[in-house]
Amino acid sequence: MIRINARGIVITSIIALVLVLLFVAQWKREEINAWRGPQSSSPDTNYQNTKLEEVAEFKDGAAPITAPVVPDYSAANSTLGFQAILALSQGTKWRVEGLHAAAKAAGISVTVPQQPKWSEPFIKAFQEFGPVEAHGAAMAWLGHLDLLKFVIQNNWGSALILEDDMDWDVEIRKQTPPIAKAVRELTKAKKGDTEPYGKNWDVMWMGHCSDPPPFKDEGKIITFADNTTAPVDKYRGLNPRLKDVIKDGQRIVHYSINPVCTFAYAVSYQGARNLLAHASLGKGGAFDLMLMHACQDKVLKCVSVNPEVFDPYFPAEGGASEVRAGDAGVDFDHEVGKAMGHTDNTLNSARCSAQFGKTCLE
Ligand SMILES: *[C@@H]1O[C@H](CO)[C@@H](O)[C@H](O)[C@H]1NC(C)=O
């Protein structure tokens, strides 16, 4: 009798567990679908189901509980005027937690789609036959390709793609409207064009490690006032030419000259397609170098924001030991968070504000 009861309990528990799991899976899917919105009614469901079962979504923490009556489609909205902000992440705790905190502090919504589990033989094949040899760089390539496919599958009009250690100013929603206006002016957007940044561009570099502004005969520069920029003498970037061009309280937008590091880049509707087509050729070395060359060779129409509005957060301790591309895989999560790190070119860092209540420009 007792044995039968025990077995009964086990079987009942298993059934209950399965039901709970099914419920959670269904609920997650509904949540994702609700978030995807009306534009996404037609994408290939197979793709979504296999790749995006789990999505960690950051809701706009600063938004009031009652949704605004008038929907905001401007560059000041919680997705900065893009249809989505996506982070490329392999799930490292300090990066994702900081991202979450920074998004909340600045009132923006960042989505971290779960990366497919690339099998080792697949990565190895990509290393051997693809554009890059390093393991981390191969993973980065695959990650970017996957996010671009995700943007296209969802039929999004535009998207901003971030690396997961990015930081930005708490005032970023005030920074984007003048940037959008300048981009429209630079690219001669049509008056009736409803996209905040227009659609006459493929890729917009909003986070990079430098892009020297054009000389007079090289191209136009649109200059505008922005009192949330860091002092010019504190500017840090691979190429210091920006310091010769801007004054304190200014930001500029221009066609990309020599943009380095894909910290944060936006793609327009057509840009996502053009970039995926070009990237799928699998040429040009590391992903950011491929993108730089595609911009320089005018395969893609690229615009740069200068100084950039996204920069990586450098943790205080052990930061140097973590290779950016993720080759090291060192777990130093517990070290990060003890002491405040810093973020270049960012007057009031959202990560430092959220996690330490301070600014951290050095
Ligand atoms: C923000 O604006 C863009 C462009 O108009 C729009 O596609 C996007 O859906 C808006 N985001 C939100 C959260 O309403």
Ligand SMILES: *[C@@H]1O[C@H](CO)[C@@H](O)[C@H](O)[C@H]1NC(C)=O
């Ligand atoms: C920037 O200018 C606006 C409007 O002129 C003002 O409200 C704001 O306090 C200024 N911010 C900074 C950081 O000086």
